[in-house]
Amino acid sequence: MTSLSNLKISFIGGGNMASALIGGLINQGAKASNIFVADPFEGTRARLKTEFNIASKESISALSEQIKTSDVLVLAVKPQQFKEAAAELKSTLETSEKKPLCLSVAAGIRTQDMGRWLNHQRLIRAMPNTPALIGQGMTGLYASKDASKEDRLNAENICLAVGKITWVDDEKQIDDITAVSGSGPAYVFAFLEALESAGVAQGLTPEQARLLASQTVIGAATLATQSTETPAVLRERVTSKGGTTYAALQVLEKKQWAAILGEAIAAASARGQEMGEEFGKD
Numbered sequence: 001m002t003s004l005s006n007l008k009i010s011f012i013g014g015g016n017m018a019s020a021l022i023g024g025l026i027n028q029g030a031k032a033s034n035i036f037v038a039d040p041f042e043g044t045r046a047r048l049k050t051e052f053n054i055a056s057k058e059s060i061s062a063l064s065e066q067i068k069t070s071d072v073l074v075l076a077v078k079p080q081q082f083k084e085a086a087a088e089l090k091s092t093l094e095t096s097e098k099k100p101l102c103l104s105v106a107a108g109i110r111t112q113d114m115g116r117w118l119n120h121q122r123l124i125r126a127m128p129n130t131p132a133l134i135g136q137g138m139t140g141l142y143a144s145k146d147a148s149k150e151d152r153l154n155a156e157n158i159c160l161a162v163g164k165i166t167w168v169d170d171e172k173q174i175d176d177i178t179a180v181s182g183s184g185p186a187y188v189f190a191f192l193e194a195l196e197s198a199g200v201a202q203g204l205t206p207e208q209a210r211l212l213a214s215q216t217v218i219g220a221a222t223l224a225t226q227s228t229e230t231p232a233v234l235r236e237r238v239t240s241k242g243g244t245t246y247a248a249l250q251v252l253e254k255k256q257w258a259a260i261l262g263e264a265i266a267a268a269s270a271r272g273q274e275m276g277e278e279f280g281k282d
Contacts, residue, residue, distance in 0.1 A: 004161070038062065101151040127141075141166070176269050
């Protein structure tokens with residue numbers, strides 16, 4: 001395994017997730033001089049220079065020399081742009097003596113399609129989420145059979161720089177992770193919206209409702225993370241039969257909110273598989 005301070009990493013795409021990873025890497029000891037980015041937007045490149053002093057280029061071909069010396073290539077483009085980016089990358093990888101690990105953070109794009117488009121088999125899929133922007137991300141990882149132990153360790157170190165990780169052995173489970181934690185922050189934000197609105201409807205000011213809702217979610221999530229008890233036990237401990245919490249949970253159970261959330265997550269996972277089929281076509 002190469003230490004973060006010596007690891008050379010090229011990013012294809014410099015958007016929010018790439019920026020979160022770059023910031024986390026630098027905070028954990030990676031050198032800005034060892035990180036390179038290809039992004040077509042001048043504003044993005046200027047921001048990366050200002051925030052991290054990162055060298056960037058306007059295209060993959062312009063970054064080809066840096067790609068050829070990289071240990072890891074992070075593919076941080078949108079799923080619908082992946083195939084086009086891979087086609088441009090293929091010639092660079094084929095003419096490179098040093099074959100980098102390719103680490104993709106694109107939802108839905110399968111390793112079999114990546115391998116075919118890139119003519120390259122050392123592949124790892126990562127599914128981080130947006131709390132990575134503040135170092136509190138959750139990332140699921142899946143490695144192709146050709147990824148080495150060192151590849152896995154390097155991918156771990158990159159993703160640990162912005163939060164926690166979990167590995168899966170079945171690539172299909174990356175779609176499940178996408179549905180639970182990749183899309184999960186949106187469910188939490190939707191819950192916060194609803195909690196704030198309900199508080200305002202009961203007579204609280206918008207400022208009070210937002211503070212109460214957000215701090216309650218932070219506190220409850222932190223307690224669940226630090227406790228040895230399951231969420232079910234923690235829920236039971238704040239639910240006295242006949243009390244206020246019991247009254248609220250009775251309504252939620254009557255409306256079958258757990259079943260609704262289960263359906264939503266199943267739909268998100270299915271969409272991930274559909275995206276693999278949709279964007280994986282030649």
